[in-house]
Amino acid sequence: MLPPPPAYPPRTVQTPGVGGVHRASPEDFVVQELPLRPPAGQGDHLWLLVRKRNLSTTAAAGLLARALGVRPRDVRYAGMKDRVAVATQAFTVRVGDRDVVPPRSLCNRSVRVLEWSRTDRGLKRGELAGNRFTLLLRRVKPDALRIARDALDQLTAHGAPHAFGCQRFGARNLNHHIGAALARGRWRQALDLLLGCANAQGFRDLPARMAYEKGDLAEAIALTPPGDSPERRALEALRRNNDPHSALLALSSTQLRFYLSALQSAVFNALLTRRVKQNTWRRPLPGDIAAPVATLRDASSDAATQQDVCPTGPLWGPDMPRAHGEPGMWEAHALDEAGLSLSDLTSLRDVVQVGPLGARRPLRMTVHDASVEHVDTEDGPALRCCFTLPPGAFATIVLREIMGEAAVDSPAITAPRD
Structure with missing residues (x-):
């Protein structure tokens, strides 16, 4: 039996959903971080304005750390941005007084440095004014423009539920269940949720998960995609110690x-x-x-x-x-x-x-500066929706209000992990 998904509040707008498909490609989900303040222009940190495509914020930070020869903890950012997206956000990197020029692109141009400067301190989590979203909704209903405009008018006037979106719970919708198992001290259950096959159909690491469930840790490690992932850390620690608790403590804090x-x-x-x-x-x-x-x-x-x-x-x-x-x-x-x-x-x-x-x-x-327009695409009628949200807010919650609950609630679990 699969663990239940998290709850999401019902829609609050008095309109039907426009239906359709969102995030058919990273370019359909564009995020622009709005800075709280500009870089100081001098100091022992680099300030980088980065555009990343189809890559998580933590993965982008890791690439920057390796490229600039610093520890991962020396790379800071104000907030996590969606992985399946084109997202522009700031990073700071502690480099001291070294004369460092950042690379213009990394990882086959998945990360591009658009601007850079010096600043006097690292970014703190939440240190941003908000985020601007430009989202393309494909294959919507024929009267979608009128419906979406009405929904956005209501959200601008009355606000939206400040719920956490499906991204918080992971591509497999299990992060909260792993957290609950950790809270109860059920180390083996937490490890099985992290490494097993639950909700992993279509993932490129499914063979590794199947090997774990068969008890073949060496095969699971060999089949796990390369990189410093939580799964690889846990598997390697479990093979060394055969202790679920120690394997979980091998994960980063x-x-x-x-x-x-x-x-x-x-x-x-x-x-x-x-x-x-x-x-x-x-x-x-x-x-x-x-x-x-x-x-x-x-x-x-x-x-x-x-x-x-x-x-x-x-x-x-x-x-x-x-x-x-x-x-x-x-x-x-x-x-x-x-x-x-x-x-x-x-x-x-x-x-x-x-x-x-x-x-x-x-x-x-609150929902700010909302607009919507009709767009013709190869998939037929589409909508381009734009709005600005506060720090910590999830655009998928606004999408539920526009599109309908069924169109948004399930994460894209067929997408490969980074």
């Missing part, structure tokens, strides 16, 4: 934190789904912890550009401020429904090597 984040995201989505169904997600109720609606950031204040408030939801952890009353009960129920307790997450803190664990996230986000 960044990767382990990502599984924890996916688990927190799944519980958050479950809570937000409940509140959208109840129509209690836009305005705070007694007992809620309110915060500004997630919106674009302004460098002058390094804060939200407007102060409209909404309820927040839980990114569960022992250090998270707790809601009270009915909202607090709903949040506790979401954690209980995931089969988890606060003590599970407390014990996970040492595994993933984090300090304070737990935060709040607004339930509502």
Whole structure:
């Protein structure tokens, strides 16, 4: 039996979906990161404006580290961008006083350096104003332009649920389940989810996963695609020690934190789904912890550009401020429904090597500068949709509102892993 997928809130716009297909190619999904501030022009870091195609942000960072002869941790970025996309974003690289000129392209032009300068410090996660999306939706309904325009008008006026998109849960839709197994100390289960065949049909590493399930670790390692992947690290450690716990600790702390984040995201989505169904997600109720609606950031204040408030939801952890009353009960129920307790997450803190664990996230986000136009393609009628979202927001959540839930909820699990 396959693990269940994460929850997503129902659509909030009062229109039918336009249907269609999104992300038929990387060029159909274009992301432009909006910087919070320009580079300083001097300092011990390189600032690089990079365009990557069909490559994850972490893979691009690894390529930059190798090309510039630095440690992976010396390469920093403000946010993760979609892999199956053409994405432009900034990276910083600590190089000290070395006279370094970055290469113009890497990995058969999958990574291109468009601009570079010097700056005085590395980027921090979340240090961006927002992201601009230009998305092509193919094979849509005949009246799609009118429907999409109406949907985007509603989203611009009222905002959208600030849910986590399917990318957070991985191409195989299992990251949150790996996080849950880690939280419960079920090391073998976590390893089986990471290395086994669940939801891996069509992946190029399926033969390696089949070898793992047969117990042939040497064959699994030989068949695993080259590169410093979590799967390869875990397999090699398991062959050395035959200990699932040690094999998982061989993963980087960044990767382990990502599984924890996916688990927190799944519980958050479950809570937000409940509140959208109840129509209690836009305005705070007694007992809620309110915060500004997630919106674009302004460098002058390094804060939200407007102060409209909404309820927040839980990114569960022992250090998270707790809601009270009915909202607090709903949040506790979401954690209980995931089969988890606060003590599970407390014990996970040492595994993933984090300090304070737990935060709040607004339930509502703004949608800015939205537009849509009709485009004729070789596949027939299409729409080009453009909009800008705050840091940490997922364009696939807006796509669900435009296209319909069935068109977006399943990740593209047939795409090969990078």
